[in-house]
Amino acid sequence: MKFSVWPNPSRSPQEVLDLARMADDDGWYCLWYADHYMPNTGDESFKPGDVHECWSILPAVAAVTSRIRLGPLVAPTSVHHPALLANRAGTIDQMSNGRFVLGLGAGWQINEHAAYGIELEAPGARVSRFEESIQIVRSLLDHERTSFDGDFYTFTDAPCDPKPVQPKLPILVGTGSPRMLRITARHAQQWNTWGAPDLAADRRRDFVDACESVGTDPASMHTSVQALIVMTDDASVAEQALAGPMGDRTIAGSDAHIVEQLGRYAANGFDEFILFDGTLGATHDERLDAYRRFHTDLAAQL
Template sequence: MRFSIWPDLDEPWPELRALVAHADLTGWDTVYVEDHFITHSAPESPLLEATGTLAALAAATERISLGTLVLSVTYRHPAVIANWAATVDQLSAGRLVLGLGAGWEEHEHAAYGLRLGSPGERVDRFVEGLAVVQGLLTQPRTTVEGRFFQVRDAACEPKPHQDHVPILVGAKGPRMLGVVAEHADRWNMWGSPAQVADKAAVLDAHCERIGRDPRSIERSTQSMVCVTDDPGRAQAFLEEHGTSGRAAIAGSAAEVAERIAAYAEVGVDEYILLTSDLGRGAQRLEALDALGAALVATQS
């Protein structure tokens, strides 16, 4: 199993850059960034934009892969996404993981006057957007005459540095899992090992229906994490996040690593660590190093 990080974009750029540079030097596989413009709890709070941040990180790192988790096709035309992706893949010498999603954040769409639409409409729009992105990244010219997007004899040059930029799709609904089976290289969802296993069975069934090997799709997940030697703090963290419906892990570095290792047993290829509850500055780097060492130990 690979191990990656997912920092928040609500911190100052120098701090974010230092964190990712440290992860680059210490063996973490990928850094992922979210695609939001407004924080949930404080809309006035600063929040760095995903595509600009990832381009800057491409120049500030040497080894670590760079991923979006995930770009919404409701925020940017897919032709814009494709041209951005090709450029960042060139800038990073082939380190981009292009994560895409159908969109879900209602208050953000309302604030910016962007149409979100019904769940069915979102999936339809997403499938069209994928056709535009994949065509532009791989074909000399692309034409898509859809309901939501129309591109005609469109070019995207230069092409990415990689022969094939991995397309990651975030999904958990039955229809979107079908889209993953048909179009994606990687699949991501939040959840506990049991929740991931449940949705993976649906994905596998979609793959079998269309004649695709289910294991040709890499699987990734993430959860809230607190590294602490204080049992009381760990329990409070689990209780706090248990009410939100999002998976959470808390305990010493060794205990957290052991629980993360359980994801490998349900076929997860990559675990993505949220760094938001690891503190800041030197404290965060120490926690990251301690957890990294513990995770390596689980692999041996």
């Protein structure tokens, strides 16, 4: 099983680059970065806070590393035009010498769409836009020229040069809805979800069903999962973490318990676990130390 890092976009660029260098040196698999413009509130309200822009951070990560993979988790097609997505992906793949993964989603964060005047379409239309976008991006990355005449986008003999270094730059989709899962199975190379092992196992069964419904071998798709990790020997701290609103997306407890839970992901067929830093400490140094301890003491056992 592979292990990847995911810094909160509120962290300073210097902390993100320090983490990237550490991950590159210590043998982590990938650095993922969220693609948002403001803190999420769940509605149209605004909450102040730093959110560094994904497509500015990722080229810097590519420049200071030589081994780890990198990509957005995930870029919303409600916000980004497919021409921008494909051309950015091709260029960063060149910068990183073939280490880029293009993470895509349909878009969901209410307040950033409202604040910036970007329409957050009804779910059906949003997924239809996504379906056109992923096909266009795939074609732009793979083919000399792309023409497409859809309900949302029209492309006429469009180029995307330079092409990626990778013969088939992977597209990852983060989703759980049935229709999006079928689109993922048809057009993507990777799938991502949230959840502690029980929730993730349920979602993976839905993913496998979607693959089989469109004739895709689930084993051909790289799959990744993330959950909040709380490393503690204090049972009351673990209980409090699991009782919160993210309880079904949290693993909390001793090192032995966390290793056992991570092993369940592997047993259920997941290829990659992504560690978000939101529960790893209050300071830069605490978070880096927690990443190192997780990698040395826990991930190494798997």
